[in-house]
Amino acid sequence: MPTHDVLVIGAGLAGQRAALAAAEQGVSVGIISKVHPVRSHSNAAQGGINAALNPGDSWESHAFDTIKGSDYLGDQDAIEIMTKEAPEEILHLEHLGVTFHRNEEGKLGTRAFGGASAARTYYVADITGQAIMHVLYEQLMKHSDSVARYEEWFCTALAIDEAGECCGVVTRNVADGSMELFQAKSVILACGGNGQVWKPTTNALICTGDGIAMAYRVGAKLMDMEMIQYHPTTLAGKGFLITEGARGEGAHLLNAKGERFMETYAPNKMELASRDVVSRAEQTEINEGRGFPDGTVALDITVVPKKRVHEALREIVLVGRDFAGVDITREPIHIKPGNHYTMGGVKTDVDGRTDIPGLYSAGETACVSVHGGNRLGANSLLDTLIFGRRSGVDAATRAKHTDASKPSPKVLEDEDAMIADINSREKGSGRRVSEIKLELGQTMDAKVAVFRDEAGINEAIEIVARLREEAKTAYIDDHGSVFNQDLLGAIELGYMLDNAECTCLAALERKESRGAQYRTDFPERNDEEWLKHIDLEKTDDGPEISYSEVTITQWQPEARTY
């Protein structure tokens, strides 16, 4: 049985940062990822990472912007920690070798980003996530004696011991199909978000909410699952992301009449208002007939100097050219709001601890919550790194003071049985897994998106329940051991359905409009009744709802205008 003090599941930014931080504490660390670490979706974070590092900027300002951005649902103690620790983290990354953009003096340079009152976004062209993640992977290679890498291993279940503590995880080695029970004193879930539950989405095919579902299944609480961010600038059809950096560099949003419509919705911040605000503005323009016939509005980057575009927005020049056939330096590109980010997730404290001793979570899988109802651009990378590191340190500390507990072989047997069951379904006996995924994605995008109402959410709940039944008999074609992606897809479908169910229930429960949750039947924010988190816990009869307080330190809720 492979055994480590700390086992990290997921090798994006949060996971890699957690593994490196845990290893620094001198414990034995393993990091498991269902794809090669550099394929992780942190790659996609283009624009940058926020920190109040410039003289004249302050963590308080960064914290306030984040809190206001969150529509006051973010926990202010956690936000204080994140914004205070941000500058040191940026410097740490710089020292490791991240090729951050420099100003003329050769010091770190910044760019403007949405919802921020100062230019405090540090960046590497528009490949910031990729650049940081590849540098962390360099460090994993460097420290291969203290961090064991399990690349292309897929996790199917967490192991909980008799005392109710997390003690390991069941995995499948993708390369040969062998099943393995890992033992660990601390397990950190850093598996990213659940974007694939929606179609289209900016998220990669791997973002199927695995960590959220695995934690939920063993009884960890989930929080704020209704808070799903729609990014204002995604390509119609394919859902590809156009970085907020484009608007940070000065690009305009135009409706079909050529009007800069943000004047109506956010006269001060214009295109750089919070993402929920911009997405709703665009959707309103589209719904009211001022969009283009393909259901989009336009992002005009031609107003940004061309040299600057090629220097700072190189990636989206390529995206425009290769995926939309548009030269963004010469003509506007059609965009629309698209599913982008999971603000909710596994409920944790500021050290990544979940309700289950020994189980940690960080990054998009987790809900600390620093993003509350709406995440600010360039705060997600920061979240992954700060809370990845803190989880790693705390998980290592726990491991040092905890005796190992051997996971029961029963959990492995259950997973073997689950896989045998999927393999036993005959072709044509039910629906194809891919069909169910498509219907799920389209349903969620239609009913649980930028604008929501009770009737729509209820419809989604019914459809998800039906799909859950259909998933029990859904069949696959591949019954082999080597790289059986078909089988993994069927397991992922189960994760996705758990995520969808929780999001629908939380969206139905929150009878107000706050951040990304906009209820057309309850269009106002209602602090008196709903300034609280919605927690979900698995029971035999489905998710059970409870509430928890939002932590407020020094910023009382105010009306939110941009």
Add this chain to the structure above:
Amino acid sequence: MADYKIKVRRFQPESGQGPYWEEFKVELEPSLSVLDSLLQVKDREDGSLSVRCSCRAAICGSCGMKINGQSGLGCKTQIGEAQELAEKMARATASGPRTREAGREIAGDDERAQPGAEEAAPIIIEPMGNMPVIKDLITDMESTHWTKIRRVTPWLLPHGEAPEREYIVEPESMIDITQSMACIQCGACVSSCLSMEADPDFIGPAALAKAYRFVGDPRDAEGVERLHDLAEDPHGIYDCTHCFSCVDACPKDVAPMDQIMRLRRKAGEAGIEDPNSGHSHELAFVKIIEKKGTLDESLLLQESFAPGIKGKLVPSRRAIKEMLGSIPTAIRGIKTGKMRSLPKLIPGIHHKLPGTAQDEVQAIYKHAEEHNEEFNLYIKGDEGELAEIEAEENLETAIAAPAGEEAPS
């Protein structure tokens, strides 16, 4: 929507069969990708068709493959364009052998594209080259690509203790290495590398581009040691044959070959001897053309190993060895008629270009010297293209008005 036919080189390791070709019909918008077509097959028809993929947007680097024989990313290649290329190649087979490797015969394959037949040629999809195939389009990158990456000590080795704040470095230096930082480790360059086909131990384009990311990083303290290491390895920087395959294959404009050339230049600057003499050979070419306009082969060897008057008066031991060693080659040259007339064998007799042609050549040199700032592909684009156009125009003017004359306004 349009109909396409894709022909995939499959390999199911547990079947006991060797690799085989399978054709699938797909229906999708021409602007969608080759990966989309594979996913459609996987979703609708055959879930066992295996391909690594994740982001669908050319940022994760999972879906490296060969499409019509060309290495690249499945998600970044539009199916409509792939179809056009497949047709072009099918037409080309009518008059000659098919492009290297694409559609090559495998046991049991009897479905070669029929040039001129009414049915459209299929798009040919294969796993990447220079790597063992595990299953269908999935290759073993660990034993090849990643092992080579780890070979170049792929992490920063900084000077002493880190500063309290950030390292202060030239802004351009960060932009410079960000080009190789843009690498997504997809392996397309490795797949396309002709040198690696000949020498599987070649460190290769991806790993060497990664190496430049550290050699070019002013924060790294071990640049010279890295250069010695990569230059002295017989499978290192001088193993590249300048074929440009990796530049064509790279989906992120990293231009790995350019990074290798930068490593070579820096090695030359650091006084590291090039065992292949490529660096000195290149300098000799440049110098001779500047003087004579065409290549004076009788001068090439001397200039390569014993450049200038000093080189001839005090030849190095290596120069003497190389010159003596080259005598048989020279004799063969005379015998086979490569060097036809006796005067051509006498160094220095080679004629210059007639009339003002030699002045024009020198004008090109002058122009190149005046515009010697390095052209960084990372920020190349519209402005870069404009600069190129401008440069071409200037060059024409310069040629029209050779040195000494007033340029027309």
